[in-house]
Amino acid sequence: MSTENTIQHTIDKADIDGKQEYTITVYAENRIGLLNRIAIIFSKRKINIESLNSSASEIDGIHRFNIVITESYEVVRKLARQIEKQIEVLKVYFNTNEEIIWQELALYKVSTDEIAEKVTVERLLRQYGASAVVIRKDYTVFAVTGHREETDALVKALEPYELIEFVRSARVAIIKDSAGFHEKLKEFEAFEPGEELVENEFLDKGEKIFTM
């Protein structure tokens, strides 16, 4: 890469300095205490974590965290490097919403009488693609999978009809332009690794992304 390209690159990044939602994906060893190590990187800088999910990844024994925050590109890049610096973290990616596929799961407990009696409720549920998980005499639990706006909208819509309980999961996200971690892991396991770089910043964006 020539120097000029580097300068151009810097300017491009400076353009997106406003705050926006970023999803940070962390591949890490499954170790007690690591979640705390990652969480304090945010709290040290008084940054609120909007959503945090910890789960298995495509590789046995490797954990995957999804962390959602609203910050500027610059801040997120620094945070990502601080996280990647932790000994048990293998790799950190950070992406805007355009670069990922994501879902959140929400559960709604509503009075069965209310839905049975009021047709509008049923229509609402159809409209939001909710499915019934449990139906009892006293209440029914519906589930909706989708983006925040979708699950939030249903909360609003259900408010007049005795919404007994509501809960929403953390975001889980898949990076559109990612070939998974299997190849990467081989590189990490090798004693003499290849040219490891801050890949996120140099990703050739766009080409491989098919947007729905």
Added chain:
Amino acid sequence: METAQDTIQQTEAKAEASKTLFKGTGSQVLLNGLIEEGVTTIFGYPGGAIMPIYDALYDYADKLEHILVRHEQGGIHAAQGFARTSGKVGVCFATSGPGATNLVTGLADAQIDSTPLVCITGQVFAHLLGTDAFQETDVINITTPVTKWNYQVTDAKEIPEVLAKAFYIAKSGRPGPVLIDITKNAQLQVEEFPEYVKCNHIRSYRPKPKVRVEYIEQAAALINAAKKPFVLFGQGVILGKAEAEFKAFIEKSGIPAAWTIMGDGAIPTSHPLNVGMLGMHGNYGPNVLTNECDVLIAIGMRFDDRVTGRLDKYAKQAKVIHFDIDPAEIDKNVKAEVGVWGDCKETLPLLTNLVNESKHEEWLAKFKDYNQQEIDQVITPELHPTSDEMTMGEVLRNINEICGGDAIIVTDVGQHQMVACRYAKFNNTRSNITSGGLGTMGFGLPAAIGAKYGAPDKTVIAIIGDGGFQMTPQELGTIMQFGAAVKILILNNRFLGMVRQWQQLFHDKRYSFVNITSPDFVALAKAYYIEADKVDERATLRKALETMINHEGSYLLEVMVGRENNVFPMVPQGMSVSEIRLK
């Protein structure tokens, strides 16, 4: 089918394997591991939860020297001092609960100053974890933000592997402190352990990358085109053991180089291209010319706010090249045109090959001009005062004259620290031991003890203020008992001088709680059977310093200096480096 031959071979192999097995307690295998890692000296303090390790230590007296400190904070600062002068990993022991929490300041100090440490803490029995047992503290969570890595061992079988990882992590890449918390049951547990294997690879940890030559080519191109290039170097050069490579680079390129206080001594003070100290109390030229250079080459330094002053007015005209082993430092505070991620021991020779031989005489002359102004207005009055009151600077001048730059100077934190860093002469690397990032008052005395164990053939002088000395004076007891020949020089201005200076300059001289009184330091030292003296007039200063330095054992000298002297130059907080004040 099994032949007789096969069976014999298998039996032999089994016998061979059992020979390398060690049967013993977790405590013993821990101490064996320390010996395997080349540890010779441990600073520590026993207690209930670490007693099995201390019991095992009883039989290792010929192989492991244990220095009983007087407080765990003293223990960890001593381990830091040891690591900094020796270039090895410092080791300290503490018990659970208060013993472990007393390490926190030292861990934070070592973390921010990248000092390799392995700290072993005892912990309550595993079955008591979480029950608020006697002396139980959640040490792992308390120390997480201030350690490079930490781990709680609850099963002795983990000890060898965890210890090997700890040493590898502490000293590789950007070094830092590691803490291993071992529950008492694991210390007592008897197992058969395989042979100790040192760690050299952890799949999730990349201590240094393969060097990317294209970035070095970009850096060299910028340097070769520069008219006014300027090098800033930090402790990275020392930690990377790249002093010779660094010297070769600046000598070939002819670029003036200035240091952060953590980088002080990486090249001799007298080197013609060494233009002095950066930052808040640094030299005039390096600060002003930071905002005049066209290419700024930062090597193993992290653009701390005490170095940069106001960031949005820092070197805005310059193209910045940043060499660092920690990728999180590149673009953290100052945006780099070219970031070179790597070990400077590897990257600097590649850079030196690509840069043109040059002499930037006109540019260097600018540094000399500014230096002359500083000499006239600040340095001469400080080193050769005409008033009756003694200055800290003239004490340093005398030390330079007596030791010729070969002593190790350990400082505490405050005015005396800035004066020592500004004026102490160093011929050798690993000679300036100070608490840079954390600014830990109380660091000086214990760190000097460790520094002496790390460099036993050197003269070690601890320069400490009257305030800082009163934070950790208990370590005089350690000196008394184990005889570290540390020269303790208290520069007493009867104030918490640095805070007083700020109150004078920025708070209308409202001297709020900076007026500190002191005990009779000479009597205190003598109570610990340490030779001591006090000087309050210039006429006896030189002689007293010579007596201290030439004294065979430890020695304490208190020098009464002017009460309200200020350290200048100064970049006031929130100001640009080019707005540095000479008075």
